[in-house]
Amino acid sequence: MKILFIGDIVGSxxxxxxxxxxxxxxxxxxxxxxxxxxxxxxxxxxxTPRIADELFAAGIEVLTGGNHIWDKKEILEYISKQPxxxxxxxxxxxxxxxxxYVGAARNGVPYAVLDLxxxxxxxxxxxxxxxxxxxxxxISPEVxxxxxxxxxxxxxxKEAMGWYLDGRVSAVIGTHTHVATADEQVLPGGTAFQTxxxxxxxxxxxxxxxxxxxxxxxxxxxxxxxxxxxxxxxMNTVLIDVDETTGRARGIERLRFRTD
Ligand code: FE2
Numbered sequence: 615m616k617i618l619f620i621g622d623i624v625g626s627x628x629x630x631x632x633x634x635x636x637x638x639x640x641x642x643x644x645x646x647x648x649x650x651x652x653x654x655x656x657x658x659x660x661x662t663p664r665i666a667d668e669l670f671a672a673g674i675e676v677l678t679g680g681n682h683i684w685d686k687k688e689i690l691e692y693i694s695k696q697p698x699x700x701x702x703x704x705x706x707x708x709x710x711x712x713x714x715y716v717g718a719a720r721n722g723v724p725y726a727v728l729d730l731x732x733x734x735x736x737x738x739x740x741x742x743x744x745x746x747x748x749x750x751x752x753i754s755p756e757v758x759x760x761x762x763x764x765x766x767x768x769x770x771x772k773e774a775m776g777w778y779l780d781g782r783v784s785a786v787i788g789t790h791t792h793v794a795t796a797d798e799q800v801l802p803g804g805t806a807f808q809t810x811x812x813x814x815x816x817x818x819x820x821x822x823x824x825x826x827x828x829x830x831x832x833x834x835x836x837x838x839x840x841x842x843x844x845x846x847x848x849m850n851t852v853l854i855d856v857d858e859t860t861g862r863a864r865g866i867e868r869l870r871f872r873t874d
Contacts, residue, residue, distance in 0.1 A: 615723055615858040616643065617761060618869075620650035620674070621850040622789050624815030624822035625657050625842030629668065631814060631849045635871050636673045643853060647719040649727055649761055651789040652677035652699070653685075654813070658823060658842050660685025663692040666699050676700065676715050678729040680765035680790055681736060702731035702765060704745035714749045716757060723858045725759040728783070730775065732766025732790075742766075743778055750782060758861030761854075762786045769795070769809050776807035784856045784863050787811050792821040794850045794868065804862030812850030812870070819843025847873045 618639065623629060632650070640648060652669055655661045660682050666689075669677060679701040684690065693699050693711035703713020716726045728749050730742040742764070753760065760783040764775045772788035779786050781803025788795070794812025801807050813822055820828040820843075827838040849871040855864040 615647070615719065615721060615759060615856045616645045617647045617649065617759075617785070617854045617856060618643070618645045619761070619763075619785070619787050619811060619852050619854065620648065620814055621794065621811035622651045622653065622792055622813040622815075623655040623669070624792075624813050625655065627842060627844065627847045628813070628815030628822070629655055629665065631847050631871065631873060632669065632674070633672050634873075635849060639871065640673055645853070646721045646723065647725060648674045649676045649678065649763075650674045650814075651680065651763060651765070653679040653682040654815075654822065656686050658840060661689055661699070662686045663688055666692065666696065670698065675717065675719070676727045678727065678763040678765070678789070680729075680731055700727060700729040702729050702739065702742070703749045704730055704740040704742045706740065713745070714752065716753060719759075723759060724757045725761065726753050726757050728760065728762045730762060730764050732764065732768065732771040734771045735767040742775065746775070746779060759784050759856050759858055760861060764788050765790045767791065772809045776801060776805065780805040784861050785854050785866070787852055794870070796868070798852060798866045798868050800863045800866060804860070806852075806854045806863035806866040808852055808866065808868070811852050812848075814849040814851075815847065816843040816845055817848050818845030
């Protein structure tokens with residue numbers, strides 16, 4: 615079974631490349647399941663119900679979130695009704711939505727998607743490692759294919775999560791830092807891992823944002839309004855091949871698509 619995971623979709627340029635290219639990629643690569651991180655899809659900050667629907671219509675089955683998931687208030691109501699949009703499972707109790715989605719892929723294979731958020735240099739949420747234990751215990755043993763998005767700031771916390779879940783899930787892929795790392799591998803227990811998948815959007819900027827405002831903030835320490843960058847639109851993804859009978863990954867490949 616082939617799973618495509620699309621890195622953090624940033625603003626309309628990120629949504630645009632997904633709309634233009636995804637259907638063709640799914641067909642030519644014979645992909646059974648598409649998952650994407652969508653928490654930056656509304657102008658870089660959050661996601662709206664309309665954008666989530668648009669991304670689902672483009673062929674994405676499950677959207678994951680992270681620290682920006684609540685940036686657009688309308689999503690609070692939407693997420694409680696749309697289980698295919700998940701937010702980190704280790705957010706405080708009482709938040710709407712869920713960190714876990716269990717469904718069936720277009721080839722009929724059941725799968726689960728788990729969203730977690732790191733704590734180093736981020737908000738002090740519940741422990742993502744213990745949250746992973748708790749959520750994995752809720753998944754029926756018939757569900758062998760399990761995908762985990764670890765949305766975290768540091769490489770160390772993401773690597774640690776890969777080792778912690780090795781042999782228990784099919785893949786642990788990092789998001790949030792928006793720069794793809796070159797460490798894709800299948801860990802000894804059969805878990806596909808990459809520290810960060812990279813982002814989907816304009817690369818002629820600073821992690822997707824217009825560089826002028828970012829540089830102003832770095833140089834002067836003054837607040838600046840961040841706008842989505844333009845130019846060098848890329849879609850950074852990983853293609854994971856999973857043995858659906860065991861849930862073990864057979865391979866992981868980094869795939870980068872560009873508009874030109
Ligand atoms: Fe993030």
